[in-house]
Amino acid sequence: MVCAQAITQSEGMPKCCMFSLSPKIMPNSILKALLWIYLRPVEEPTTVFIQISHLKSLSEGNNHSRIRAQKIDVNARTNSWQHIDMKQLLQLWLKQPESNFGIEIKAFDANGNDLAVTSAESGEEGLQPFLEVKISDTGKRSRRDTGLDCDEHSTESRCCRYPLTVDFEEFGWDWIIAPKRYKANYCSGECVQKYPHSHIVNKANPRGSAGPCCTPTKMSPINMLYFNDREQIIYGKIPSMVVDLCGCS
Structure with missing residues (x-):
């Protein structure tokens, strides 16, 4: 498993999010990719619409397309982490690195308030979005030192x-x-x-x-x-x- 934290973008761009991806991640090795988003608490129960938009250009901040939309119910005064499947977009980024201009995250409640924490504001440090990626182990393992390996069917009595x-x-x-x-x-x-x-x-x-x-x-x-x-x-x-x-x- 590898993990990438959101990076604050430059002035004039949406606050979130760019991700620095590990070179270990290959498109065909991705088993799971989840974007974790922290939602601020609300005063009363509400329905929240989470919108994830893919930025298409660094020079045109408004040039983006919605790639994910998710509706969830949130309890009053309850902080919560939510996650969204990002496997397909991550594979696209790795196959076409020039397409990776980041994403914009919004989470609107019934009153139009954006509840998503996308930057490290005072009191919200450590609550920025994370990208959790699980990859398959396709590389060659180094040769093990001498030692015995057994299982539940083994009759081996030695260590x-x-x-x-x-x-x-x-x-x-x-x-x-x-x-x-x-x-x-x-x-x-x-x-x-x-x-x-x-x-x-x-x-x-x-x-x-x-x-x-x-x-x-x-x-x-x-x-x-x-x-x-x-x-x-x-x-x-x-x-x-x-x-x-x-x-x-």
Whole structure:
């Protein structure tokens, strides 16, 4: 998963939004692309019309075409994040980079007020639109260090890496936007004592040493998109979330 935050545009252009896209994103590798928009609270329940317009030219600020329109019901005094599918437009941008002049975001309530937060005004820092993109892993993986991989059908008793998928929704962690689940893996199995000294120490003083344990020897991070306690969207790299290699230590 990759994430791009909205960039403020130049004077004379709509406030939002341009996105700086990662070179890792290729048109055919996009599995999902969502535009996240934060709506300001309203005094009474209302229907909001979210309009996303594609800007066609930098020299003509009014030259744009509507590409998405969505109607939602909003409760009174409730802040909310909404998302809109942007996969087709993102693929167009990547295939035709010259067509990427950004988008204009509007979210009108029944009284004509625009509720969309599109810039970092005072008190609204961290609430700008985000583009969440999930891509397929089509690149070649680097060769793994030595280590055993097993599954639930394996009869291997030695220290081994087993697959494990963590589902955040099962935990009730709705503050995590993406990924909703990921492959964490875990280590399990027996470790043979490598040195005679370890065996002798255990014989002489069983409580002094538990011997080698099957444990992660290599781990990697994951990228995560989540809400903090101020309802701001945070995108960051969380370290040591995936077990890549198991060994005895």
